[in-house]
Amino acid sequence: MDFTSEQRLDDGVLEREFTLGEIPGTLWTPQSAAPTPLILIAHNNGLPRREARLVARARHCAAQGYAVASIDAAGCGERPRSAADEQARAELRRAMRAGEPVDDIFESFIAPLVENAVPEWRTALDALLALPGIAGPVGYSGWTAVGIGLAAAEPRIAAAGLFAGGYVPRAQREEARQITIPLLFLLQWDDEGNPRxxxxxxxxxxxxxxxxxxxxxxxxxxxxxxxxxxxxxxxxRHLK
Known part of the structure; x- marks a missing residue:
């Protein structure tokens, strides 16, 4: 893990950009020098880790005494998109505008992204827990599909907050039955892209x-x- 920049924000939180191989990420840490728990924040695919809503959540958590980290998934943020990614996104937008069924498109597009994202998050978790001042336990917040896959594969995840938005592939819907950690599940009742x-x-x-x-x-x-x-x-309740 190589840190490429850092700045102390107005609320005292230290924000540092890093790279981990080809994976770019951001780490927010509180002023306290004491070892802190860690929260991993993931956004729905297609949005960068620097998206304003994610950054606001990360800074709030860091100000409450947590180390918080986010990385860009493949094809998101600073990471290049392949021609296949662009074509899949274009086909998805076309089908949604036309009112056509989109489950098969979502499955073919999102399932590989989740499958690839989980090992990247585990690699990032190894590097983050090796840093001084970050001791765990570890929580997760954000994209439901990745959260399920990560919690199913990673015993160090102790609690998860999931946003019920975006398509959850079949594999993760099955893995949900294996998840036994405490969960907070947020649902927008009128979410236009997420059938209630x-x-x-x-x-x-x-x-x-x-x-x-x-x-x-x-x-x-x-x-x-x-x-x-x-x-x-x-x-x-679950990390401190």
Missing amino acids: QRALDLFDAFGSKEKTLHANLGGHVGTPWFEVEDGSRFYD
């Missing part, structure tokens, strides 16, 4: 004995800020 019943069925499928569903009115990007604050209390 599918999200409710996924919540039901999780094997966790402690799982909480928060549903709010509004579309995909309308999650209220107070859910971020509630999320901090969720992580405090």
Whole structure:
């Protein structure tokens, strides 16, 4: 892991950019010198780790005493997109505009991305936990499909906050039954891109004995800020 820049933000949080091989990432750490738990934040594919909503969540968590890290998935942010990626995105947009079924397109496009993202996140986790001042335990926040895959493969993930948005491939829908860690599942009731019943069925499928569903009115990007604050209390219960 090579750090390429750093800056101290107004709230005292230290923001550092890093590279891990070809993977770019950002690490936010609090002012405290004491060893801190770690939260991994992943955005839905297609959005960069520097997207404003993700950065706001990361800075809030860091200000609450957590180390927070995010990386760009393949084809996102600073990482190049292949011609196949561009074609898949174009076909998906065309099908959605035409009102055509998109499940098969999502499956062929998203499933390989999740399959490739999980080992990259595990590599990043190894490097992050080797840094001074980051001791774990580890939480996850963000993209549901990657969160399921990572929690199923990675015993160091102790709790997860998942955003019920975006397509979850068949493999991760099956893996959800294996997930037993505490979960906070956020659902936008009127999410135009996420069928409500599918999200409710996924919540039901999780094997966790402690799982909480928060549903709010509004579309995909309308999650209220107070859910971020509630999320901090969720992580405090399970990571501190």
